[in-house]
Structures are given as structure tokens and as C-alpha cells.
Amino acid sequence: MPKLFTKIRDLRNYIKTAKQDGGYTVGFVPTMGYLHDGHRRLIKSSKAHNDITVVSIYVNPLQFAEGEDYERYPRDLERDISLCEEELVDVVFAPSDEEMYPERPLLRISIEGLTEVLEGQFRPGHFSGVCTVVLKLFNIVNPNRAYFGEKDYQQLKVVERLVKDLSIPTEIVAVPTVRDEEGLALSSRNLYLSPEERRSALSLYRSFLLAETLIKNGNTEASLLKKAIEDFILKHPKVRKVDYVEITDPELRPVQQVKEGDRILLAVWVGNTRLIDNWRIGDAKVRGHTQGRGF
Numbered sequence: 201m202p203k204l205f206t207k208i209r210d211l212r213n214y215i216k217t218a219k220q221d222g223g224y225t226v227g228f229v230p231t232m233g234y235l236h237d238g239h240r241r242l243i244k245s246s247k248a249h250n251d252i253t254v255v256s257i258y259v260n261p262l263q264f265a266e267g268e269d270y271e272r273y274p275r276d277l278e279r280d281i282s283l284c285e286e287e288l289v290d291v292v293f294a295p296s297d298e299e300m301y302p303e304r305p306l307l308r309i310s311i312e313g314l315t316e317v318l319e320g321q322f323r324p325g326h327f328s329g330v331c332t333v334v335l336k337l338f339n340i341v342n343p344n345r346a347y348f349g350e351k352d353y354q355q356l357k358v359v360e361r362l363v364k365d366l367s368i369p370t371e372i373v374a375v376p377t378v379r380d381e382e383g384l385a386l387s388s389r390n391l392y393l394s395p396e397e398r399r400s401a402l403s404l405y406r407s408f409l410l411a412e413t414l415i416k417n418g419n420t421e422a423s424l425l426k427k428a429i430e431d432f433i434l435k436h437p438k439v440r441k442v443d444y445v446e447i448t449d450p451e452l453r454p455v456q457q458v459k460e461g462d463r464i465l466l467a468v469w470v471g472n473t474r475l476i477d478n479w480r481i482g483d484a485k486v487r488g489h490t491q492g493r494g495f
Contacts, residue, residue: 202255202281202289208300208340211293215254215342224251228343228370230334233257234274235283238378238386242347243287245375254291254341255284261297262305262329274391293341305332311365314358314452318465319476322443327358334359335366343370351377351385353463353478357452377478379405385477392473400438401470407432408479411464415481420457422447425464433468443467443474447481 205211218224227250229242235257246253257280264270277294284292308328310316315327338346348356360372378386383405384398393401407429414425426445433439445466448454455462460482467476 202284202292204281205291205293206295206299208295211254211291212340212342214291215252218252219342222251225344226250226341227253228337228341228346229253229255230337230346230348231255231257231280232259232273232388233280234276234388234391235280236386236388238349238351240283240287241378242349242375243284243289245373246345246347247288249373250345252290253288254293254343255289256293256295256337256341258293258295258300258333258337260300260329260333262301262332263326264329265323265325268323269389269392274388293337300333300336307332309335309362311358311361314354314361317452318354318444318446319467320354322467327355330355330358331362334362335368338368338370345371345373347373347375349375349377350478350480351387352476353465354452383409385475387475389473389475393470394438397438397471397473400436401468401473401475403433403436403439404466404468404475404477407466408464408477409484411479412481412484415458420459422454422456422458425458429464429466433466438471440469440471443469 215226219226227246229246231239243253243255257277259273259275261270281292309331310328320327348359350356356374363370363372380386382402384402410432411425411429414428419425426447430442430445433442446454447458448463448465450461450463458481462481463478465478467474
């Protein structure tokens with residue numbers, strides 16, 4: 201059974217003792233809970249390279265705008281602790297809102313070129329909330345390494361830049377997206393989907409395979425590929441709208457002609473559920489269904 205901490209001071213003292221007295225390395229997996237096989241992949245990655253693995257379970261209110269799904273976001277701490285026990289997690293940190301934010305933070309964080317595009321355009325303030333909680337958690341856990349899924353690729357790049365610009369002594373480890381047997385990227389929000397909606401949600405993954413086929417046939421113009429992807433997704437009955445389809449280089453800079461290693465990123469409403477996904481161009485010949493929503 202993992203050690204459960206709900207107080208910042210108690211966890212800090214435990215980590216300090218483990219690192220100073222035991223010389224242990226600490227791996228950290230920040231999550232919003234309702235854990236699934238994507239989180240298992242993150243945990244396994246941490247356990248393979250660290251003496252102690254800490255998993256945080258906290259639904260961060262700062263990264264939700266008014267009208268988003270903060271109140272209904274799935275929560276089940278007992279279930280999450282059980283999964284952590286199966287994976288031999290050493291520590292679970294599950295603080296309350298009052299513990300994390302005795303007062304609402306006045307800090308606002310932005311990273312030029314990264315936090316105002318894509319998700320930042322459609323969810324203003326989202327990444328400021330993400331950066332605030334990540335910084336706070338890093339200060340509490342003091343990890344040697346922290347594990348983030350490529351499923352939230354923009355978030356991964358934001359955190360990487362945050363750590364680089366602030367000289368935070370934590371290595372950020374990216375873990376590939378985990379998909380189910382039909383290709384749907386694992387996400388806690390998949391719980392919202394009805395069976396019909398789930399079938400339509402498979403269009404996201406299948407649009408990536410369509411793009412790979414078009415590229416293989418010599419179609420490398422980004423604007424044409426984006427239109428083909430969007431048109432394909434919108435043909436599915438439960439798809440309500442597409443917020444964006446973008447193709448960028450690995451650093452999220454838009455491209456005009458695509459090449460292997462570039463990223464397709466999209467956000468799609470299936471029914472009342474907003475799903476995001478991304479794909480590294482060239483992966484169709486490299487990966488099978490391999491990480492889900494980490495944090």
C-alpha cells in the first residue's frame with residue numbers, strides 16, 4: 201500500500217529525509233486522478249528509473265475556465281490508490297484545495313509562443329493554471345524526474361520550457377501516448393462518451409492514418425492535409441465541431457510542408473465531450489497502440 205499524504209509539510213519532510221538520508225532518487229507522476237492504463241505507463245516509466253515514485257492526485261481548479269467540467273471531472277480516490285498499489289507506487293499525494301491554495305494565487309504565467317496558441321486560444325488561462333500547479337508540485341515533491349504523456353503534447357512542451365527557463369533541477373521525461381485496441385487515446389474524459397459517441401471519437405485516430413496515407417502518396421502541403429483531416433472527422437455523426445486542426449514542427453511552430461517528425465494536433469467536440477489528440481508524422485510505421493492523459 202502506498203504512503204498517502206494530504207499535507208504539504210508532511211510530504212516535504214518525507215522526501216527530504218528520503219533524499220538526504222537515504223540518497224534516493226524521486227520520480228514524480230502528476231495526475232488529476234481517475235487513473236487508467238496511460239497513467240500506468242507513466243508510473244512504470246518512473247519506477248524503472250527512480251528509487252521512489254510519487255503520484256499526485258489533484259484536480260486543479262486553476263486550469264478550468266468557467267463553464268468547463270471541473271465539477272463533474274471524474275474522481276475516485278479509493279480506486280486510484282488501488283491502481284497505485286497494483287503498480288507498487290511508493291507515495292500518493294492527494295491534497296485538498298484548501299491545502300494547495302489557502303488563498304487564490306495572484307501569479308499568472310505565460311510562455312510566449314506556447315501558451316496562447318492551440319489549447320491556449322480556446323481555453324484562455326488554462327496554461328497559466330497548469331504552470332502554477334506544476335511549479336507548486338515541483339516545489340513540494342522536489343523530484344529528480346517528472347513524467348508527462350505525449351497525449352497532452354502542448355502541455356508537455358509548456359512544462360519543458362517552464363523548467364528550462366526557470367532552471368528547475370527536474371528532468372522532464374516524455375512518455376508516448378497509450379491507445380486502446382481501436383486507437384482511441386486513453387483519457388479520463390472518455391468516461392463521458394456514450395457508445396455511439398465513442399465510435400465517432402475513433403475518427404480522430406483514423407484521421408491520423410488518413411494523413412499518413414496522403415503523405416506517403418506525396419501530399420505534403422499542410423493546408424490540404426488539415427482540410428482532409430477536418431472533413432473526414434466531421435463526417436462522423438456524433439462529432440459536433442472541430443476547434444482546430446494544426447500541423448507543426450516538434451516545437452509547435454506551424455509548417456507549410458510537412459515532414460517526418462512534425463505533429464498533427466487537434467481538438468474535437470464529440471457530443472458534449474471535448475477531446476484532444478496528436479500524432480507524430482511517421483509513427484504509423486513505428487508504433488502500434490502505445491500513453492494516455494497524464495496530468
